[in-house]
Amino acid sequence: MQSIKPDPRTPFFIVLNAGSGSSETAERRAVIDEVLTQAGRSFELTLVDDPENIAAIAERAALQAKAAGGILVAAGGDGTINAVAREAVDKGCLFGVLPQGTFNYFGRTHHIPEDLGDAVRALLDAHVQPVQVGVVNGRIFLVNASIGLYPRMLEEREIDKKHFGRSRFVAFLSGLKTFISPHRRLRITLELDGKERALRTSTLFVGNNRLQMEQVGIAPLSDALEDGKLAAIAPKSVGKLGMLVLMLRAMLGRLGEAENLVTFSFRRMTVRPRKFYGKRRVKVATDGEVTQMDTPLEFRVLEGQLLLLKPAAAMEEQAESARGARDTAWEQA
Incomplete structure (x- = not known):
């Protein structure tokens, strides 16, 4: 244009x-x-x-x-x-x-x-x-959207910011506390290009921001954003130590080197719960705001x-x- x-x-x-x-x-x-x-x-x-x-x-x-x-x-x-x-x-x-x-x-x-x-x-x-612009179930996101542990981290970060002030340091400590605390794993099915894939993870993160992808060290996904796609990141099922290592890698800009990480790009993806602990609704974070959405979740690049x-x-x-x-x-x- x-x-x-x-x-x-x-x-x-x-x-x-x-x-x-x-x-x-x-x-x-x-x-x-x-x-x-x-x-x-x-x-x-x-x-x-x-x-x-x-x-x-x-x-x-x-x-x-x-x-x-x-x-x-x-x-x-x-x-x-x-x-x-x-x-x-x-x-x-x-x-x-x-x-x-x-x-x-x-x-x-x-x-x-x-x-x-x-x-x-x-x-x-x-x-x-x-x-x-990315969209999930009709709600747009400019930076990222996620389910699982990440929305929980955002909610707890807001609480900590009210007590300790708004700064990147407070946000980091709050995130660290959340990531090493006990949490349930998501059991979900992803549908991409007509094929299904089962996934067990603590969080599914969908990015639409090149800078954020580059900062955590996943260059191929940042390039995909320039090609009209969205970027997906999901840690495999790991313990507290594994989550801590992943967070440290992200801080150092070396997350792409992690072996216990699933990454891919897409234009459209459907996410269905295999076992969401009896719930048919799930918390979804879009650009830092957490809302409840009905499943399945439809992620896609917005037309227009x-x-x-x-x-x-x-x-x-x-x-x-x-x-x-x-x-x-x-x-x-």
Whole structure:
């Protein structure tokens, strides 16, 4: 798709997550207001002060953006970005991101600055690029989706963050505690390309983010994401020590070297429980948010992509990389 730059008069409709404190929220609002006002850009900002209201607020902002021919913008962590992106896809709006989370995988993958002022300024000069979206049972995910131990880890991490603060160190310690604690194994059947495969694992992780795959050290799967596929990771049945070793390998970026790991890529996959302890519903995490879903679970790449505003510098770097790859291929031919 040819790079398109939106009309500089196009208004922004921003959904801002209030975060952990009123002073921090006021500071973020002030930064957004200052940058956009100085640029003479029209915008409307809506604050999410209760996570329970984010879906309704995002839908309302998306309808306003669609009616005005505007750009829908999410300001928050990956969960907030997911909720607003869901409406952008549904309403066909252009979509911008102001990353404000702990890990910011989506923003970092697309080279969107983590500094709020820089991210707002990047929106003003951004170009539109369609990006891949994953979906499970109708719910989209931009970074990852999972069942089993990983959703449990996310729930416990939220509890620990409320007690000890939001930081990557707290997230790591919380994850370590969960991974070495006793947990049940999933007994599931995967259907891929008409073939079935039985799997026993503690967690099934489906990734849609190249940066995350590269960080844990599974390069082939990160390449698959560029080919319109999703990446699946599932540890084989191992004990506490085995789980600890896997986690350490992931931290060191060497998870791909593990022997007790199942990895593959796909465009569509059905997951059915062989034995889900009598339950027909299962907890599914999508971009850090945990919900209950009916089985079977249908994972696939969404038809029709998210129209993301990507910084101009990132687009030029991407174009230069593509030119370099073509030149290399030509020289080798």
